[in-house]
Amino acid sequence: TEDNLHMTKEKKKKFKIRYIVIIMVIIAIAGGTFVAKQYFSTESKTTKLTFENIGKLSTQEVRCTTVKSESKDRKLFGKSIPFTKSEIIYSYDTDIQAGYDFTKIRYTVKDGAKNEKGKICVHLPEVEIISCDIDKDSFKLYHEDDNIFSPISMEEHNDALKELTDQAQEDAISNGLYDKAQENGKNIIKQFLYQGYDKEKYDIEFENDK
Numbered sequence: 001t002e003d004n005l006h007m008t009k010e011k012k013k014k015f016k017i018r019y020i021v022i023i024m025v026i027i028a029i030a031g032g033t034f035v036a037k038q039y040f041s042t043e044s045k046t047t048k049l050t051f052e053n054i055g056k057l058s059t060q061e062v063r064c065t066t067v068k069s070e071s072k073d074r075k076l077f078g079k080s081i082p083f084t085k086s087e088i089i090y091s092y093d094t095d096i097q098a099g100y101d102f103t104k105i106r107y108t109v110k111d112g113a114k115n116e117k118g119k120i121c122v123h124l125p126e127v128e129i130i131s132c133d134i135d136k137d138s139f140k141l142y143h144e145d146d147n148i149f150s151p152i153s154m155e156e157h158n159d160a161l162k163e164l165t166d167q168a169q170e171d172a173i174s175n176g177l178y179d180k181a182q183e184n185g186k187n188i189i190k191q192f193l194y195q196g197y198d199k200e201k202y203d204i205e206f207e208n209d210k
Contacts, residue, residue, distance in 0.1 A: 058097035058130045059188060060181035064168040067091045067142070070160045072150045084149040092161075093138035094168035097130040098181040104209075105189070109197070118202045122189055123209050127178045132165050 073085035104125040112118035146152075190204050 055103060056101050056130050057099045059099040059184040060177060061095065061097045062172045062177050064094045064096065064171055065091055066094060066164050066168045066171070068160055068164045070152055070157065072152050072156070074150055084147055085145070086147040086150045086152050087143065087145045088152065089143040091140045091142070092164060093135040094132060094165055095135060096132045096169060096172045096177065098127055098177050099130045100127060100185050101125055107193070112201070120193060120197060120202050120204045122204060122206050124206055125209050127181045127185070129169060132169055134161065134165060
């Protein structure tokens with residue numbers, strides 16, 4: 001019986017040692033997890049979110065008034081024949097919208113370290129023309145001289161209207177259409193992203209894709 005009692009005490013002693021070892025392992029693992037969270041708190045991920053649901057979005061619109069002149073005459077040896085010239089001078093207003101294809105926008109989120117703000121880097125495609133439409137009701141006629149010897153055909157007139165819209169686009173772009181579209185687009189994207197990310201915890205930066 002004394003041997004049995006000694007064996008029982010040994011078993012209890014071994015059990016206590018194993019129990020203590022298990023507890024220490026659990027504490028060590030918990031402590032290691034805590035340290036990992038404290039020192040390795042940055043995370044990056046690229047996502048598309050719901051930008052695809054937006055599609056192409058106009059962020060700036062401008063109206064241009066463009067004056068167009070069409071003329072046609074008959075020539076002989078490279079010189080215009082008198083009294084054969086047809087001419088028309090008119091203007092149209094053109095509504096031009098510029099913006100982004102939001103399906104091409106990507107952004108990367110990087111969480112900040114302790115006591116530091118994270119960063120959201122938005123990669124923007126190039127600004128593009130979303131629409132360019134002539135307002136047919138805005139037509140103004142300044143001069144018209146139709147000559148039976150040199151009538152202006154409908155095909156020639158349609159080509160002239162295409163040139164008019166191209167000129168309106170060039171004028172709009174040269175007067176800052178793309179710059180304003182980009183500025184407004186950034187504001188829209190910021191408002192969108194800050195619906196899902198805390199403004200106090202993240203800064204937003206923009207980069208243009210090349």
